[in-house]
Amino acid sequence: xxxxxxxxxxxxxxxxxxxxxxxxxxxxxxxxxxxxxxxxxxxxxxxxxxxxxxxxxxxxxxxxxxxxxxxxxxxxxxxxxxxxxxxxxxxxxxxxxxxxxxxxxxxxxxxxxxxxxxxxxxxxxxxxxxxxxxxxxxxxxxxxxxxxxxxxxxxxxxxxxxxxxxxxxxxxxxxxxxxxxxxxxxxxxxxxxxxxxxxxxxxxxxxxxxxxxxxxxxxxxxxxxxxxxxxxxxxxxxxxxxxxxxxxxxxxxxxxxxxxxxxxxxxxxxxxxxxxxxxxxxxxxxxxxxxxxxxxxxxxxxxxxxxxxxxxxxxxxxxxxxxxxxxxxxxxxxxxxxxxxxxxxxxxxxxxxxxxxxxxxxxxxxxxxxxxxxxxxxxxx
Numbered sequence: 001x002x003x004x005x006x007x008x009x010x011x012x013x014x015x016x017x018x019x020x021x022x023x024x025x026x027x028x029x030x031x032x033x034x035x036x037x038x039x040x041x042x043x044x045x046x047x048x049x050x051x052x053x054x055x056x057x058x059x060x061x062x063x064x065x066x067x068x069x070x071x072x073x074x075x076x077x078x079x080x081x082x083x084x085x086x087x088x089x090x091x092x093x094x095x096x097x098x099x100x101x102x103x104x105x106x107x108x109x110x111x112x113x114x115x116x117x118x119x120x121x122x123x124x125x126x127x128x129x130x131x132x133x134x135x136x137x138x139x140x141x142x143x144x145x146x147x148x149x150x151x152x153x154x155x156x157x158x159x160x161x162x163x164x165x166x167x168x169x170x171x172x173x174x175x176x177x178x179x180x181x182x183x184x185x186x187x188x189x190x191x192x193x194x195x196x197x198x199x200x201x202x203x204x205x206x207x208x209x210x211x212x213x214x215x216x217x218x219x220x221x222x223x224x225x226x227x228x229x230x231x232x233x234x235x236x237x238x239x240x241x242x243x244x245x246x247x248x249x250x251x252x253x254x255x256x257x258x259x260x261x262x263x264x265x266x267x268x269x270x271x272x273x274x275x276x277x278x279x280x281x282x283x284x285x286x287x288x289x290x291x292x293x294x295x296x297x298x299x300x301x302x303x304x305x306x307x308x309x310x311x312x313x314x315x316x317x318x319x320x321x322x323x324x325x326x327x328x329x330x331x332x333x334x335x336x337x338x339x340x341x342x343x344x345x346x347x348x349x350x351x352x353x354x355x356x357x358x359x360x361x362x363x364x365x366x367x368x369x370x371x372x373x374x375x376x377x378x379x380x381x
Contacts, residue, residue: 004121005029005046009039009053009065010083019052022110028117036060040068043075050121052113055084055095063098070099073269076238079120083108099239136249137169138275138377141257141267145290150313151280152176153343154366155258156185156221157354158278161370163220164354168253168379170221171214173244175267176260177226177233187350188215190225195232198240210247219355224248241266245273253379261290263297271303275377278309278369283319288328295329309372314339335369337362 006028010016020030031048033039035057043051051069053062062082069075082095085106095103102116142155156172163170173194174182183190192213214222224244227233248255257274259267271277277298281291291310298308312325312333326332340362346353354363 003027003029004049005031006117007031007033007039007042007048007051009033009036009051009057009062011035011054011057015054019108026114036062036065036068039065043069043078047075048078049124050079050081050117052081052083052117055082063094066095066098066100070237070239071265073238073242073265073272076242076265076269077124079124081113081116081120099237136246137171137252137255138379139245139249139255139257139270139273140373140377141259141270141274141277142280143259143267143277143294144261144280144287145292145294146281146287147261148315149280149282149287150315150337150343152181152258153185153347153353154278154280154311154313154337154369155256156182157352157363157366158370158373159221159254159256160217160219160352160354161367162254162256162373164367165370166220168374169251170254170256171248171252172221172223173248173255173257174223174226175241175257175270177236177266178230178260180226180258182258183215183223183225184350185347186217186219186221186223186352188217188223188225190215190223190228193225193228193232194240194244195227195235197244198235198237205243205247207247207251210251219352222252236266238265238269241269242273245270249273254373254377268301271301274303274307276307276309276373277303278311278373280311280313282315283312283322283325284316285320288320288325292329307376309334309369309376311335311337311369313337334372335365337365337369 006023008020011034016032020032023030031042033042037060053065055062066080079101081102082100083104092103101120104113142151144151159170159172162168174180197213214224216222257270281287310333317339338361340360342357342360343353346356354366357363
């Protein structure tokens with residue numbers, strides 16, 4: 001598709017000139033780099049629609065360049081074609097293992113390269129979208145700056161409250177990869193997780209196969225667990241998270257994502273797709289301070305304030321008064337969840353609070369939180 005931006009990376013000047021000339025004649029906007037370091041600088045300056053890179057280069061080779069691109073939420077989706085004179089199966093597999101989309105041996109057959117470029121750019125444009133067309137359901141990211149504030153409990157119960165309307169299809173993604181508790185709070189045992197999805201590395205995944213990774217709760221919420229064992233958390237790559245979000249959006253009106261106290265690349269990838277962010281804190285100074293820093297990070301990332309919902313969860317009977325909290329944040333909390341010992345009872349019994357104790361004051365406020373989410377990010381918008 002002429003006019004698309006291609007970054008070509010090769011340490012041999014003659015090859016750079018030959019291939020860049022050919023690409024330019026075919027209508028592509030070509031940028032060149034001598035090695036992986038130069039390529040990363042070029043990508044950060046202006047993201048291309050596709051990268052063609054040699055494997056063997058000084059300073060940083062094509063494998064390392066691809067590895068770094070796939071580890072960054074901003075570049076993880078950009079298609080990569082690797083060029084190399086090394087045609088052994090192990091070398092080809094190494095390229096694919098680092099995240100290359102295609103592998104073209106040298107000397108390059110231009111007709112083959114042209115076909116691969118067109119297919120990958122078309123796929124990239126479909127994945128990226130045009131910025132105006134909604135790809136599916138709304139993504140709601142539950143964030144917190146410090147543990148122990150009940151973020152997972154609120155994410156689970158908000159999902160259940162949204163599903164209870166019987167209007168919305170709701171899924172829950174647990175991104176607490178090492179020590180996720182969302183399935184446990186719904187008394188679910190996940191046979192397949194996001195780690196399995198990443199390990200199996202499906203390029204094309206139909207809805208039926210993807211459905212085998214989800215567990216259905218009796219409330220109607222479907223759950224995708226992050227990991228079954230802490231040591232398998234490293235299997236979950238940024239592209240795997242992006243793929244899961246894409247697929248969940250296609251099948252849901254709301255995708256609730258329970259995040260750890262982190263702004264890792266995984267969470268930033270979700271934030272890229274998020275329609276609203278629910279920031280959960282407790283009414284205690286350490287949590288309030290961490291939450292203020294979380295809000296500052298969101299501001300630096302240019303996440304719209306009007307799409308944030310600030311929730312104070314009273315995890316104990318004591319704590320800072322709400323007028324002090326409002327002055328601390330220079331904004332009133334949108335939702336204040338009252339302290340209730342029923343939350344511990346629900347957790348110990350492995351069922352959502354709003355299901356076991358629907359008439360509790362906390363459950364009623366959580367239903368208000370679900371309603372606020374629906375207002376902040378209306379389904380079908």
